[in-house]
Amino acid sequence: MIILQTIGFGPTGWGGLLLVATLMTLCVTAAALFIGMVFGTLIAWAKLSGSRIARAFGSAYTTVFRGVPELLIIYLVYFGGSSLVTAAGSALGYQGFLGLPSFVAGALAVGIISGAYQAEVYRGAFLAIPRGELEAAQAIGMHRTLRFRRIIAPQVLRFAIPGIGNVWQLSLKDSALVSVTGLADLMRTSQIAAGSTRQHFLFFIVGGCLYLVLTSLSDRVFNGAERRANRSMPAGIGQA
Template identity: 75%
Template sequence: MTGLQLLGFGQNGWGAWLLVAALMTLAVTATALAIGAVLGALVASARLSGSRTLSFFGHVYTTIFRGVPELLIIYLIYFGGASGLTAIAQSMGYDGFFGMPSFVAGSLAVGIISGAYQAEVFRGAYQAIPKGELEAAAAIGMSRALRFRRIIIPQVLRLAIPGLGNVWQLSLKDSALVSVTGLVELMRASQVAAGSTRQYFMFYIVGGALYLVLTSLSDRVFNGAERKANRSMPSAAIGKV
């Protein structure tokens, strides 16, 4: 078979398999980013709370999950989660082994890693908010909840967009490591196709090209979001931020 036939969408082609795997990669990355956003917001709040205890635990979280290899985290979640589920099931009288679903384990692991980076993005975005805005809001009698809703959240989200774009790209590449759990995402699909056809060079090149397509499209989305978020801001103010 020719290369075009192998990459086609016919009966013996791998094109549909690779596209579905690319969608799985996006699903893992999007789920991980959502998990990381929740964890990152909580950790950033802890770091900014003024409590030495909360700040210490937040610092420990970001230090560990930014410093430990991503593959090790995936193994710990996947195999450790399976052991934990099995132990819980056995304590309730059930026999047998209970495995951790690959998608859940992969998304959770990448999400925990993402959360460590997002925490620093959110913390830096909050610290970049002009203090005068918060002081002015307090001076006119805004409650803390109202300041948080009308000033802090919109400003943090606007300032965090570039950093979140970088975290998305990092998570997109980390999703390739989830293939070790057996989940058929883009990396795993490229590996299976290459092994089945012995066309290693072609399928790994195609897999890399699809990753570049995903990252390029992601760049356009985040750049568009950044322009939209900043369109109401004066150019001079944006430059200072």
């Protein structure tokens, strides 16, 4: 009974705060995924381009941000971003420290990491498009923009869904590291609740269960999206 009161939604329970923290974790992950889509698309384009410099830059990006520890990138973005904001404030006449908001820093850092993985997903999805379709579109004089809208984009998205689902799960777990910036996400709130009640085992188990709920629901969403994207394809094509 005491345990239920502690993790419940009563006046002494932490249930409400844990629910808000779970929503915060989802918001950070969603923002990071969107930022990663932007970075990932640009890097995938660079790695597929005919420019040697662009390919080298794309390869360097994916190598660095997939190889450097995620926590280090979060620290660099948070403290480095705060230094830049403070410098900009000083240039405008404001005296004092200006910190980068924890949500912005966390979403940007996880998004940069996510972009490195999404770039490889989009690159692989583009290479999976049958070359004959692209050659046929070019042969009939289809404009590049129309070719991208009708042939490339729909198929890249369809082939990329399983990979994007994996990247989402990685970003969801990486978002726990954002707690070091002070953001009241699920990990941070679990730590505070554990320290306040001295029920460390209880709240870390509850936090882990909530992460499992999020990942399980995410699996269902992406599996449903994959089935919907492949509904017009013959059985066995484009499906695991």
